[in-house]
Amino acid sequence: xxxxxxxxxxxxxxxxxxxxxxxxxxxxxxxxxxxxxxxxxxxxxxxxxxxxxxxxxxxxxxxxxxxxxxxxxxxxxxxxxxxxxxxxxxxxxxxxxxxxxxxxxxxxxxxxxxxxxxxxxxxxxxxxxxxxxxxxxxxxxxxxxxxxxxxxxxxxxxxxxxxxxxxxxxxxxxxxxxxxxxxxxxxxxxxxxxxxxxxxxxxxxxxxxxxxxxxxxxxxxxxxxxxxxxxxxxxxxxxxxxxxxxxxxxxxxxxxxxxxxxxxxxxxxxxxxxxxxxxxxxxxxxxxxxxxxxxxxxxxxxxxxxxxxxxxxxxxxxxxxxxxxxxxxxxxxxxxxxxxxxxxxxxxxxxxxxxxxxxxxxxxxxxx
Amino acid sequence: xxxxxxxxxxxxxxxxxxxxxxxxxxxxxxxxxxxxxxxxxxxxxxxxxxxxxxxxxxxxxxxxxxxxxxxxxxxxxxxxxxxxxxxxxxxxxxxxxxxxxxxxxxxxxxxxxxxxxxxxxxxxxxxxxxxxxxxxxxxxxxxxxxxxxxxxxxxxxxxxxxxxxxxxxxxxxxxxxxxxxxxxxxxxxxxxxxxxxxxxxxxxxxxxxxxxxxxxxxxxxxxxxxxxxxxxxxxxxxxxxxxxxxxxxxxxxxxxxxxxxxxxxxxxxxxxxxxxxxxxxxxxxxxxxxxxxxxxxxxxxxxxxxxxxxxxxxxxxxxxxxxxxxxxxxxxxxxxxxxxxxxxxxxxxxxxxxxxxxxxxxxxxxxxxxxxxxxxxxxxxxxxxxxxxxxxxxxxxxxxxxxxxxxxxxxxxxxxxxxxxxxxxxxxxxxxxxxxxxxxxxxxxxxxxxxxxxxxxxxxxxxxxx
Numbered sequence: 001x002x003x004x005x006x007x008x009x010x011x012x013x014x015x016x017x018x019x020x021x022x023x024x025x026x027x028x029x030x031x032x033x034x035x036x037x038x039x040x041x042x043x044x045x046x047x048x049x050x051x052x053x054x055x056x057x058x059x060x061x062x063x064x065x066x067x068x069x070x071x072x073x074x075x076x077x078x079x080x081x082x083x084x085x086x087x088x089x090x091x092x093x094x095x096x097x098x099x100x101x102x103x104x105x106x107x108x109x110x111x112x113x114x115x116x117x118x119x120x121x122x123x124x125x126x127x128x129x130x131x132x133x134x135x136x137x138x139x140x141x142x143x144x145x146x147x148x149x150x151x152x153x154x155x156x157x158x159x160x161x162x163x164x165x166x167x168x169x170x171x172x173x174x175x176x177x178x179x180x181x182x183x184x185x186x187x188x189x190x191x192x193x194x195x196x197x198x199x200x201x202x203x204x205x206x207x208x209x210x211x212x213x214x215x216x217x218x219x220x221x222x223x224x225x226x227x228x229x230x231x232x233x234x235x236x237x238x239x240x241x242x243x244x245x246x247x248x249x250x251x252x253x254x255x256x257x258x259x260x261x262x263x264x265x266x267x268x269x270x271x272x273x274x275x276x277x278x279x280x281x282x283x284x285x286x287x288x289x290x291x292x293x294x295x296x297x298x299x300x301x302x303x304x305x306x307x308x309x310x311x312x313x314x315x316x317x318x319x320x321x322x323x324x325x326x327x328x329x330x331x332x333x334x335x336x337x338x339x340x341x342x343x344x345x346x347x348x349x350x351x352x353x354x355x356x357x358x359x360x361x362x363x364x365x366x367x368x
Numbered sequence: 369x370x371x372x373x374x375x376x377x378x379x380x381x382x383x384x385x386x387x388x389x390x391x392x393x394x395x396x397x398x399x400x401x402x403x404x405x406x407x408x409x410x411x412x413x414x415x416x417x418x419x420x421x422x423x424x425x426x427x428x429x430x431x432x433x434x435x436x437x438x439x440x441x442x443x444x445x446x447x448x449x450x451x452x453x454x455x456x457x458x459x460x461x462x463x464x465x466x467x468x469x470x471x472x473x474x475x476x477x478x479x480x481x482x483x484x485x486x487x488x489x490x491x492x493x494x495x496x497x498x499x500x501x502x503x504x505x506x507x508x509x510x511x512x513x514x515x516x517x518x519x520x521x522x523x524x525x526x527x528x529x530x531x532x533x534x535x536x537x538x539x540x541x542x543x544x545x546x547x548x549x550x551x552x553x554x555x556x557x558x559x560x561x562x563x564x565x566x567x568x569x570x571x572x573x574x575x576x577x578x579x580x581x582x583x584x585x586x587x588x589x590x591x592x593x594x595x596x597x598x599x600x601x602x603x604x605x606x607x608x609x610x611x612x613x614x615x616x617x618x619x620x621x622x623x624x625x626x627x628x629x630x631x632x633x634x635x636x637x638x639x640x641x642x643x644x645x646x647x648x649x650x651x652x653x654x655x656x657x658x659x660x661x662x663x664x665x666x667x668x669x670x671x672x673x674x675x676x677x678x679x680x681x682x683x684x685x686x687x688x689x690x691x692x693x694x695x696x697x698x699x700x701x702x703x704x705x706x707x708x709x710x711x712x713x714x715x716x717x718x719x720x721x722x723x724x725x726x727x728x729x730x731x732x733x734x735x736x737x738x739x740x741x742x743x744x745x746x747x748x749x750x751x752x753x754x755x756x757x758x759x760x761x762x763x764x765x766x767x768x769x770x771x772x773x774x775x776x777x778x779x780x781x782x783x784x785x786x787x788x789x790x791x792x793x794x795x796x797x798x799x800x801x802x803x804x805x806x807x808x809x810x811x812x813x814x815x816x817x818x819x820x821x822x823x824x825x826x827x828x829x830x831x832x833x834x
Contacts, residue, residue, distance in 0.1 A: 014380070040827055043456045044477035048830050062816070129645030223640040225796055310789045313796030329449045330785045331820075332473065 037339035042332045054339035064340070066315050067323040073229055074319070075296035076202065078236040083289055086240045090247030091273070104248070108241040119305045122235045126221035134218025145216045222306060225316035232303060232317060243288050250284035251277065279364040286355070286363050293351050297344060300325065320344060406438040407720045413465035414447040414707070418672065422740030423465075423533070430727045434501055437720045439463075451712060455479045460712035462721040468521040468706040471529040473782040476828065480710040483509065484528040486722045494726050506730035513729075517775040518746040521706050524780060530708035533728050534737050535746040536667040537769035538593070538703040540689065544682040546571055546582070546662040557663075557686040559697070561600065561626060564663070564689040571662035572634065580634065580642040585663040587627045588643055588795065589655055593665065593703065595791035598623030599776060600701055602694040605817075606779035606787070611825065613787065613817035616810045622691065624798055624806035631799045640799070652677045667705075668766045672742040675759055685762035687769055702769035704777055706746060744770045786820040
């Protein structure tokens with residue numbers, strides 16, 4: 001008993017730096033911020049209770065809604081694209097090819113570059129006149145853009161169809177009898193169509209694709225409100241290496257016996273990937289998606305460095321956390337900022353809960 | 369079990385030893401040894417690089433001039449936010465270097481100490497000390513000692529809150545070589561907006577494909593003063609007497625119609641694309657130095673960049689052109705900004721902080737900084753040889769602007785950061801949303817600016833203030 005107590009004390013002593021830090025620097029401010037969210041608190045003077053005033057103010061604050069819109073749009077594009085790309089790259093890196101370790105290191109390397117340094121590099125890459133992205137676009141654009149623009153009306157038609165009909169098919173196909181029906185080619189096609197539909201419509205709504213199609217020459221990425229969000233989404237892919245490493249570990253954990261069984265059943269590489277690999281790593285996909293949702297609602301440093309405190313032209317790169325920070329430390333509205341922080345927490349909790357709910361039928365947990 | 373405990377104990381001791389060693393090797397160092405027996409003041413300032421070095425010379429001069437006080441100088445970014453948090457946390461520096469437009473927010477929040485009270489309590493004592501130490505007092509914190517508009521900026525709601533360590537007026541800076549190249553007289557820069565437009569047109573050059581090679585002038589570079597353009601048409605964006613946002617006035621509408629005329633004339637996409645190729649301010653790629661612009665709205669401190677990267681660059685300076693109906697060569701319209709020293713509430717050594725602040729106001733110190741920062745003097749008069757020693761060839765032009773009755777500061781309202789952000793966000797609309805009239809954009813800015821002002825007023829009212 002005495003030894004057990006000593007062990008407990010030793011254990012507590014070892015975790016005490018974290019425990020004390022958590023209580024002093026996290027738990028206490030969290031509790032205090034909840035109280036401040038109901039007060040008028042200009043930082044240098046005592047808070048005054050105003051009830052739900054800060055929460056009510058959000059409904060009539062256009063900048064609040066602008067930052068909500070920006071953050072949502074960013075999440076809608078950055079999470080699916082980032083997840084798909086990370087999975088694809090992990091799958092490629094899992095192939096047995098010469099120089100495998102070099103490729104793996106190369107993919108992870110950008111994650112090690114300090115964020116500020118990486119952002120400064122991307123500032124130059126996105127430079128409207130001298131940037132390498134536009135230099136390349138100016139070469140490729142005149143050839144590719146007319147072809148893509150010919151396809152856009154067709155894609156738009158398919159999108160309308162997908163948006164109106166496919167959701168019903170998807171729901172019937174996926175959740176019939178409450179069983180997991182697996183990931184067939186049909187399922188993949190549904191997802192691709194739906195994604196293309198949503199992205200095309202959103203892209204049109206946001207002005208990235210106009211009636212004239214995509215531009216022949218590179219846009220002013222950070223100089224025009226329309227192109228700021230695509231630039232930030234593209235830059236978010238820079239750090240995809242972290243997710244790749246997690247996917248890679250999961251891919252290597254898929255039992256070989258399942259692949260052998262799939263081979264015996266005559267599955268090709270794609271159906272094997274969809275019916276064996278994806279279900280087996282689906283818990284990891286869920287984990288990465290949830291982490292990405294949380295991260296997307298905490299975007300701050302990159303747009304702050306790239307675009308300044310008000311988020312660039314027309315506040316197109318002004319994110320929720322930036323506005324929260326400005327209210328707290330530039331405008332001295334700590335009460336309003338605290339209320340925003342709690343709304344942010346509720347949004348993240350709701351999105352995480354919704355993701356868990358929607359993923360119940362799609363995520364496969366191995367027995368034991 | 370005992371083995372595990374032994375390992376745990378060994379590990380714990382090892383970890384602690386490693387932490388101690390790490391702290392000893394990499395831990396914080398005292399920047400400079402403080403002589404024993406001195407009162408130590410912490411002074412936070414915004415400047416970095418060359419400008420910080422100049423201020424350090426002033427601090428060193430103070431530390432060497434007496435044996436009772438030692439000032440520790442800390443140079444940092446976002447000094448206003450850090451100071452605010454430190455004051456709220458009860459551990460502020462003794463002196464903080466902010467801006468003239470900081471005093472409304474800081475004074476209304478009761479975060480800084482009024483200097484007029486300190487002058488009453490310690491003024492004579494400090495003057496006597498200075499006379500004993502230096503042979504003369506060397507400063508006077510009174511109206512006759514400072515340029516008129518600077519004296520105004522030191523006050524807010526009738527109280528004296530800060531003193532300037534530097535100031536700067538903004539005007540037209542241009543390339544004399546570019547003027548000569550297109551047949552303009554470099555000694556006769558544009559004085560009115562109409563002349564400015566004509567010169568800008570002449571100075572703009574295009575490549576064979578129609579893209580812009582050099583722009584005569586654009587209002588979006590360096591982009592630090594997006595709220596200012598109505599002032600050159602006789603407008604202003606805030607009425608301090610009524611506490612009203614006044615962005616939506618005929619004068620401001622004329623100003624922003626003028627801003628709009630540039631993307632209309634030169635092509636919005638072309639201009640935005642061209643401007644995105646501009647390099648950093650503090651580099652050889654500064655657009656005026658790189659030959660991408662011929663005229664700019666800027667401060668005299670730009671010449672420090674010129675002298676660092678291209679000392680042969682042939683620049684000229686003049687008050688910024690204004691619309692013909694408000695043109696008066698004796699009273700140029702000019703933005704006037706000041707860097708101000710404040711003493712935070714709750715500081716440990718207010719008496720010593722006041723003495724240091726007074727020391728910075730000695731003419732020799734003020735001029736040392738003005739020359740090093742390439743700025744005009746905030747004082748009413750300059751010493752003999754000030755102009756000869758100054759690195760800016762046209763500093764007299766800027767000095768005259770500092771003293772102009774029509775020199776104006778950034779609006780003195782505690783909600784200035786919010787109000788300015790509205791202009792920063794909207795400048796894009798003035799440039800690119802060509803189907804939305806500038807008047808409509810200004811109306812929106814005024815509405816949101818007034819909302820911020822009203823919110824602040826409600827906040828003060830809750831605390832029983834008006």
